[in-house]
Amino acid sequence: MSDTAQNTPVRFSVVGIGNMGRGHIGHLSRMDGVELVAVCDRIRERADAGAEAGSCTAYTDVSDMFRSAKPDAVLVSTPHYDHVPISIEALSQGIHVLVEKPLAVEGTDARRAIAAYKEAQKRYPGIQFGAMFNQRTYGYWKKIKDLLESGELGRLVRATWIITDWFRTQHYYDTGGWRATWAGEGGGVLLNQCPHNLDLYQWFFGLPSKVRGFASLGKYHQIEVEDEVTACFEHQNGMIGHFITSTGESPGTNRLEIVGEQGRLVFENDTLSFCRNRESMLKTIAESPVSFAKAEYWPATIPFSHHGEGGHRILTERFVKAVQGQGSVVAEAPEGLNSVLLGNAIMLSSFESRTVEMPMDEAAYAARLEKLKAGSSYDPAASEPENGPENLSGTY
Ligand SMILES: NC(=O)c1ccc[n+]([C@@H]2O[C@H](COP(=O)([O-])OP(=O)(O)OC[C@H]3O[C@@H](n4cnc5c(N)ncnc54)[C@H](O)[C@@H]3O)[C@@H](O)[C@H]2O)c1
Numbered sequence: 395m396s397d398t399a400q401n402t403p404v405r406f407s408v409v410g411i412g413n414m415g416r417g418h419i420g421h422l423s424r425m426d427g428v429e430l431v432a433v434c435d436r437i438r439e440r441a442d443a444g445a446e447a448g449s450c451t452a453y454t455d456v457s458d459m460f461r462s463a464k465p466d467a468v469l470v471s472t473p474h475y476d477h478v479p480i481s482i483e484a485l486s487q488g489i490h491v492l493v494e495k496p497l498a499v500e501g502t503d504a505r506r507a508i509a510a511y512k513e514a515q516k517r518y519p520g521i522q523f524g525a526m527f528n529q530r531t532y533g534y535w536k537k538i539k540d541l542l543e544s545g546e547l548g549r550l551v552r553a554t555w556i557i558t559d560w561f562r563t564q565h566y567y568d569t570g571g572w573r574a575t576w577a578g579e580g581g582g583v584l585l586n587q588c589p590h591n592l593d594l595y596q597w598f599f600g601l602p603s604k605v606r607g608f609a610s611l612g613k614y615h616q617i618e619v620e621d622e623v624t625a626c627f628e629h630q631n632g633m634i635g636h637f638i639t640s641t642g643e644s645p646g647t648n649r650l651e652i653v654g655e656q657g658r659l660v661f662e663n664d665t666l667s668f669c670r671n672r673e674s675m676l677k678t679i680a681e682s683p684v685s686f687a688k689a690e691y692w693p694a695t696i697p698f699s700h701h702g703e704g705g706h707r708i709l710t711e712r713f714v715k716a717v718q719g720q721g722s723v724v725a726e727a728p729e730g731l732n733s734v735l736l737g738n739a740i741m742l743s744s745f746e747s748r749t750v751e752m753p754m755d756e757a758a759y760a761a762r763l764e765k766l767k768a769g770s771s772y773d774p775a776a777s778e779p780e781n782g783p784e785n786l787s788g789t790y
Contacts, residue, residue: 400718403429404490407465409456409480410472411435411444412570414494418469419448421707427714432463456480460487467522467717469710470494473572474580478503481523481727482510488518492713492723494526495589497730499580500738500763501756508728524713524723525730529590530597531708533700534666538652538659541668541696542598547654548674550629553599554636559646560587567617574617577770580763582619583641584609584737592733593725595637598652601732602627602635605750607740614642618770625740637740657691666696 406428408418415435422430433444434453445452453459460468460483467490470480478498481491485507498504511523529535541547560583572578579586605627609620621642627635640646649662655677657670671678672690701708709724716723735752738759743750745762 400720401427402718403427404714404717405429405431405464405466406714407432407434407459407463407468408444408448409434409459409468409470410476410494411437411440412471415440415444415469415471416447417704417706418471418710419444421710422469423448423450425707425711425714427718431465432459434459457483460484460489465489467492467713469526471526473570473578474499474585475578478507481507485510485514485521485523488514488521490522490713490717491727492522492524492526492710493727493730495593495730496585496734496737497525497727498734499585500760501731501735501754502760504731504734505756508731511728520719522713522716522723523727524709524716525725525727526706526709527590527593527725527730528705528709529594530724531701531705533698534661534664535594535597537666537696537698538650538661539598541659542652546656546668547652547659548656549676550599550631550633550652550654552634552636552651552653553595554638554649554651555591555595556636556638556647556649557588557591558638558640558643559648560639560641561644561646562587562615562621562641564615567615571776572772572774574615574619574621575770575772576618576763576766578772578774579619580767581737581741582611582617582621583639584620584623584740587641588623588639588737589730589733591637591639592736593730595635596732596736597729599629599633599635601736601752603630603752604628605736605739605743605752605754606748607743607750609741609744614640618766620741620744623740623744625743659696666698667693668696669693 406422408415422428430448430450432451434456435441441452441454468484470493477493481493484491514521567574607625610622611620613622615621622640625637652659655674659668669691678689712724715721739750739754742759
């Protein structure tokens, strides 16, 4: 399959027709270069409703869909544990995969998907495996990446991200039986809401060398998993990182502050501001002849252009072009490993009350997760609650 020629419509499918899957059907059914051929949900009514919305065929079993509909590509928007097995099944048949975040629940599982991709690349040159890190298309994050890469801040000293505007009610957690359980979801705010921020963090700064995390399980909600986290990082180059998140804070904050020797860059309230030092503060520290020097700096607002959308459509369009042999995907799925590992390391550190050195012991985290799953209340055989799915657009 995988050999889709330029301008030939990509025969697309979607698996998991819940909140996100329904949105993806909306984009795909209107997208140039796409023919939506099939949708799949384990729940017959959701599959049928998706097929009606997308004017395509409904399936309730993904293997059956791959066999019968023979799609060129699949968008995986199921709960997290199914991301890896469905991706592997598709890739082994030469089907291009665009997987929702996170790539996987834990590192060893993510590596199985990456290994399957490498195998598939040998058999199906040009096969694409992308991840839905839609925030990488946002103008302000792209501008920060650009400023960091161009060395505008000089040597980095500190990055502090307070990202507590992921507020969720108990009702939200009750809209899916899998949600916020160890066996159904595999994690909380770090695994559901923060993969975007953890991905951006590693995109900007790389992975830290040391991680210390403090996570509270079910502090504000009746859930099994973490809903409030504070983490400190130390990077090889000496940079210190802080990552503070919560789904139990309102009004929340989204403030990213990056300090380098050449100044301080802050993103908050849709504004990117930069206080640029006239000379390196490290130089001032070393060479100033006075004790209480105040280095001169110039405040500026950095312009950027932002599309103002959720970014899923734009990322999917790039994926379609890449499948057609034009350009590259926004984020290759293997890049999703780092955000999984960063989240896992924070949780391992919190569970074991110690600093985790990177590369982390992935097997140790996988073993701990198995124990948590064994004690989880999630029952896969139970029917889904009637109040889900719900329109969550605008919450990405
Ligand atoms: N990129 C974003 O901005 C964003 C935002 C929200 C959610 N998500 C991600 O999207 C994914 C889905 O989340 P959601 O909120 O839509 O969940 P949801 O519970 O609303 O929908 C999931 C659907 O998948 C179906 N399903 C489960 N296992 C299946 C299987 N093996 N085969 C077929 N169908 C299956 C369920 O029946 C359900 O209808 C998650 O990975 C989530 O993290 C991404």
